[in-house]
Amino acid sequence: MKRVQFERSTVPYFFIAPQIAIIAVFFLWPAGQAIYQSFLLEDAFGISSQFVWFRNYEDTILNYAWLQSAGFTVIFSTLVTFFSLAIALLLAVKANEVLHGSSSYKTMLMWAYAVAPPVAGLMGNLMFNPFIGDLYAAMNAMGWDFNQKLDAFDAGFVVILISVWKQVSVNFIFFLSGLQGIPKGVMEAATLDCRSPTKRFWTITFPLLAPTTFFLMVINITYAFFETFGIIDTTTRGAPGGATNTLVYKVYTDGFLGADLGGSSAQSVILMLMVLALTVFQFRFIERKVHY
């Protein structure tokens, strides 16, 4: 293959310099610091530190609390991503049937997105408060012996519910605009070719939405991994017994509350590698099935 060679010039580097600077200062440098820290063991008062090679990593991976946290993170992220996408898609499909570009209505449907995760967490906390929480009362009234402070499943339910609620709105908007981007003629041609609306959805609508779905999946996994920190911090704080401790939250509690900077850094490096692997997987294996 022939390639066009342009004359080399330094000018383009000036254009990307600000972006490079931002990445270097806010990402590369802290990441480097984290990697360096992960090889160090500090004393309890933070006065001296010694180089311990991979001891922090060994301690992390062999630790029951970390494995529990990793397990919960996987389950939590899967469920949050799946339910936020599924509920949003269902709502978007139903709304698309009746909605014809009335944008004020669409804007209203998006309001929940404007709520910051900690605020969503606080609202959830109030609703599940054992004394004044309506949802808490409703759950118990239905015969479910609900108590998120004691039961790991109930606690997981609360954080997943709030995380999903918070995320559904933004997914909904993306799905809705994705649906409205499908040419009307294509849907009509499908109506003539296929009697069953369900089958039409899975053979025509869903494949045509695949770019949107893929994009949202990447965004939602990132959301579930990292941004839900605020929700967990304002509701369960990893309780009961670390059952709702996501990896990010554990990095925070171990490092900033437990003052184990080395261990915390090792955890964040592992988390970084996990996200890297996940991203590579998404783009190599899932994106291939997406038709743009």
Place this chain on the structure above:
Amino acid sequence: MSTLTLSGINKRYDNGAHAVRGVDMEISDGELIVFVGPSGCGKSTLLRMVAGLETITEGEMKIDDLRINETSPADRDVAMVFQNYALYPHMTVFRNMAYGLSNRGMAKSEIEAKVRETAKMLRIEDYLERKPAQLSGGQRQRVAMGRAIVRSPKLFLFDEPLSNLDAKLRVQMRIEIKRLQRELGVTSIYVTHDQTEAMTLADRLAVINEGKVEQMGSPMDLYSDPKTLFVASFIGSPHINLLPARFETGQLQVGTTAISGFEGLPEGVPLMLGIRPEHIAQHPDGGIEISVDLVEQLGADSLIYGAVSGFDSAEPEELCVRAGEALQLTPGERIKLNFEVDRAMVFRTDSGERLV
């Protein structure tokens, strides 16, 4: 092999728009009917009602004497070719064509055979594994046709299928559609706003205006014997010449010119004299005089445009004459014209009704 009957079909939208007003129509087996009319006249709505994409507010629709008002689009056994092709972008050409068949539970081997046969007929067998995005406009058009043909439906519906093609390809595809329709013998409805397309394709033509069928008949019938002013002005290229006139003392007054040879026309109402460009000829004693503005040389003949004398120069009336190649004129020249009185038409301007 089917007939389609429309009786008293009406379409009213929720916002009060009355898109189709009482259409009655009988389409016999194997006929190619063209709905033609200006944009927004309701012709596409009517077609979409046949397809089942729009509900029918009032009236009854029957295919082979079976009421289809409540039948779902997929069960009506009609196939439609859309203006923007509406191919499934994520499927190969083969899957595009096979989709409707597999949804109807046809066996795999049979689908394969049918798709290949149809593809061969349309000369797209080399593209079966391609996606629509990798095809040219003309090829996509063929695939859209193929998707309709492969199902062997009772009815073909074409919704302005050629409007996205360039002029040359359009003429080519027009001929091909006509040939295929003849070969397959499937009853078809074709919607277009292009009167040339309508004239060349149709077995019968339905001129639609403001949701009503103004007139229905063979292209030549509509050309030579239009029932209304609208049909006369819509059919024919170049357009029919229309000159405002009045009937006074047994003569037709056109501007300052009096023309005899008309009888029994109502007096005191505004009339419109319609003359086709080919029915006018230069004549030394002609009653109509024009000053030539423009001459269009088409090769075999030429079109002469000019302002008719005897009208207010603020509102000039243009006249178009189709003349042989021999006639050489320069702009500004004045010529006298004569027309064949028995082939001229007179309409009432207010109701559009034809009087002569």
